[in-house]
Amino acid sequence: MTRVVLEVCVDDARGLDAAVAGGADRIELCSALEVGGLTPSPGLIARARGCPVPVFVLIRPRPGDFQYDRPLVDTMGDDIEAAAQAGLAGVVLGASRPDHRLDSKVLSALVARAHGLQTTLHRAFDLVPDPLEALETAIWLGFTRILTSGGAPSAVEGRAVLQTLVKAASGRIKILPGSGIVPGNVADLVRFLGVDEIHSSCSSLGPGPDPRVTALGFATGAPRFTDRWVVEALRQALES
Numbered sequence: 001m002t003r004v005v006l007e008v009c010v011d012d013a014r015g016l017d018a019a020v021a022g023g024a025d026r027i028e029l030c031s032a033l034e035v036g037g038l039t040p041s042p043g044l045i046a047r048a049r050g051c052p053v054p055v056f057v058l059i060r061p062r063p064g065d066f067q068y069d070r071p072l073v074d075t076m077g078d079d080i081e082a083a084a085q086a087g088l089a090g091v092v093l094g095a096s097r098p099d100h101r102l103d104s105k106v107l108s109a110l111v112a113r114a115h116g117l118q119t120t121l122h123r124a125f126d127l128v129p130d131p132l133e134a135l136e137t138a139i140w141l142g143f144t145r146i147l148t149s150g151g152a153p154s155a156v157e158g159r160a161v162l163q164t165l166v167k168a169a170s171g172r173i174k175i176l177p178g179s180g181i182v183p184g185n186v187a188d189l190v191r192f193l194g195v196d197e198i199h200s201s202c203s204s205l206g207p208g209p210d211p212r213v214t215a216l217g218f219a220t221g222a223p224r225f226t227d228r229w230v231v232e233a234l235r236q237a238l239e240s
Helices: 013-022 042-048 070-085 104-113 123-127 131-141 159-169 186-193 211-215 228-239
Strands: 005-010 026-029 055-058 090-093 118-121 145-148 174-177 197-200 203-205 224-226
Touching: 005 013, 005 228, 013 026, 013 042, 013 224, 013 228, 026 042, 042 055, 042 070, 055 070, 070 090, 070 104, 104 131, 123 131, 123 145, 131 145, 131 159, 145 159, 159 174, 159 186, 174 186, 186 197, 186 228, 224 228
Parallel strands: 005 026, 005 197, 026 055, 055 090, 090 118, 118 145, 145 174, 174 197
Antiparallel strands: 203 224
């Protein structure tokens, strides 16, 4: 059987170490996963340079929607070049038009700046009005893969759309299911979809912050952290 690639998204140095120790095959490197992930710091990118598995850097300059003006697009391009200069394997990016269709003009420019890197289209894809149209756009733009939950809050809920995308892609682009994937559902989902890659945060809930930290607006609740044991459990579920 082909080994299913386990991609784990992490947002700090401890998470990076935990994911590798637990058996992740690839890392999506971010900051601020509590808002869906943002571009990581130069320091975290530098630390990932020596990672023993491929690392993809998330290119997302701010939280919220995925509509970007010229200054933000220029910033994203510079962040892509920083990932390339660090010797990392790829970047994860996306951009939308006001109607949530993919912004082909912006994406074409960003993919061009990622020359030599693998490119993942992130979950901006889950907002598109027509997933099959967006699939063809992603292929035309030259993306390596699409990270998607099938437009649903979780990949399990979006499994019917994911199945349609896998069939329509027909090997021309990889479909990477993500969101809500845990050790208890991953094996069934992989069998149903026939995919050879999956994406997960492999996270657990940490202790709540000091009340004064919350009162001053530095935190909003208990943080989540990349859990080595969840990574291991997910890897074992895939191999069983």
